[in-house]
Amino acid sequence: MLSTQRLLLRPWRDEDLEPFAAMSADPAVMEHFPSTLDRASSEALMTRIRAHVDRHGFGLWAVELPGVAPFIGYTGIAHPLFWPDQVEVGWRLARAHWGAGYATEAARAAIAWGFANLPLDEILSLTVAENLRSQNVMRKLGFERDPGADFEHPLVPEGHRLRPHWLFRLPRPR
Ligand SMILES: CC(C)(COP(=O)(O)OP(=O)(O)OC[C@H]1O[C@@H](n2cnc3c(N)ncnc32)[C@H](O)[C@@H]1OP(=O)(O)O)[C@@H](O)C(=O)NCCC(=O)NCCS
Structure with a gap:
């Protein structure tokens, strides 16, 4: 569990499924993903995210706004499914909570938790060229695109417009 000035990053609870499924069914939130998620897909993804946290002690934590909203989305660091030896940062927040930082x-x-607790040389962030909101977050955090590392996302079907991805790197601070 991590806390910041305004937020709690915590392990998931069963009650998070409802707001998580609502968020992942919102076309605005899922604009840069191949599709929105139905309830079963959200449940499967939530189970996978929880399993990562249980196994590794870190992952895409549930984000809580204490006293305001018990679940506004997820943010954290995790091993990409298709790159188990790397660590990426990821985020997805409900639309109502965008634009607040x-x-x-x-x-x-x-x-900060990742660099303090894991032997990482760098943390990655992956997204599509069109996802400017996500790239804005990356830029503020100090990530830089590695233009030589563009890749085809292995979990997006071949030929899909969202398959080409950009890779951003944040080296361990010295
Ligand atoms: C990507 C996503 C998480 C970004 O959310 P966001 O709320 O726009 O991001 P931030 O936390 O950086 O907040 C953005 C704005 O809040 C504003 N803001 C308001 N109050 C603030 C405060 N107290 N502190 C900081 N910023 C504040 C800032 O102006 C900032 O915009 P700016 O950087 O242009 O100045 C969100 O759009 C999302 O969930 N998208 C869908 C899922 C997705 O695409 N995930 C990534 C896949 S790669």
């Missing part, structure tokens, strides 16, 4: 605040805490 929460993603950046939560990610800053997650990254």
Whole structure:
């Protein structure tokens, strides 16, 4: 569990499924993903995220706004499914909580935790060219795009417009 000035990054609870599924069914939130998620897909993803946290002691934590909203989304660091020896930072917040600086605040805490507790040379961040909101968060956190490291996302179907991805790196601070 991590806390910041305004947020709690905590382990998931069963009650998070409802707001998580609502968030992941919102076309605005999922604009840069191949599709929105139905309830079963959200449940499966939540189970996978929880399993990562249980196994590794870190992951995409549930984000709480204490006294205001018990679950506004997730932010954290995790091994990408298809790159188990790397660590990436990730975030997804409900639309009602965009534009308040929460993603950046939560990610800053997650990254600091990662460099303090894991033997990482760097943390990665992956996104599509069109996801400017996500890239804005990355920029504020100090990530830089590695233009030589563009890749095809292995979990997006071949030929899909969202398959080409950009890779951003944040080296361990000296
Ligand atoms: C990507 C995402 C998490 C970004 O959320 P966000 O709220 O825009 O991000 P931030 O936390 O950086 O907040 C943004 C704005 O809040 C504003 N803000 C308001 N109050 C603030 C405060 N107290 N402190 C800091 N910023 C504040 C800032 O102006 C900032 O915008 P700026 O950087 O242009 O100045 C969100 O759009 C999202 O969930 N998208 C869908 C999922 C997704 O695409 N995930 C990533 C896949 S790669």
